Amino acid sequence: MTNATTTNPIQWTLRPSTMDDADAINRLFTISWNHLLVDHYGQKLVDKTLPALEHVRANSLLSCGTYYVVHHPITQEIVGAGGWTWEHPIETGTDYAHIRHVASHPKFSRQGIGRAIWNQCWKDIVQASCGAPYVEVLSTIPARSFYERLGFQAQKEMGVPLDDESMLPCLYMIRKNDLELQL
Template structure:
């Protein structure tokens, strides 16, 4: 019997994280086009994409038996990017295996990120999502995230910055 469980990931999960990323984000290939998909795919295949996140982030994963079927990375404040200022913690690469969508896994992983951010004293948690990730936007908005602004196009599509004040 297969059972769903949640835990934090580590470097030994690298290959499964990469495979999950390819499956979860691969469903958008037709939306973003082949050229943009090849770029996205190459980033998911690079070990450094996930290893660099694992060095600074807490990665929450969902397992079915021993297979990773969901993931979400929470990066603490002090790690600024072009989209996230240094005083923001932020969520990256929320992904769910297509066969496991609709079971609340993405919501639970996002909530785990929020809960951990609160427990570790973060004041703001942010994320970016896109015009084609409707299910994700619905989850984020239902958890209290508020759209702050439109971002530059990524993979040829509109992205948005969302934030949630924690304290």
């Protein structure tokens, strides 16, 4: 699969992730989220957050077929990852598509990696939706504007439990699953 952004000449290559990608994705998460989250949440909370966030849920994501990695076109390094599942990351028994663990390398932020991942996810979701009314995401606060540009609307602030004492502030956001929308 290849997706290109209209505002950037880089042509990002996406493929479904495999279990062999776990180490590279975990390194990407550490670099990306440490860079992205510190300014907003502070180092102390990020230090508590990273152990929970930096390890991709291998059993539920890497082999699901709808979680993708993005390769740099020259180095073939994994510079982005993200996808979707029907499985909610926290709750059980929901019938909506959930965007999961989207990250890009800070050296390539705002160069279309997240958009390329979203475009593939949206294509998949439209094909598999069976009339599900929403696509959901639990967004970090700094990622809010990214998801808003994709048509998501914040519904409520909430916290994701990190341990007995700490919560990561995030936003529950939805996008109406209007099957008439174009990519």
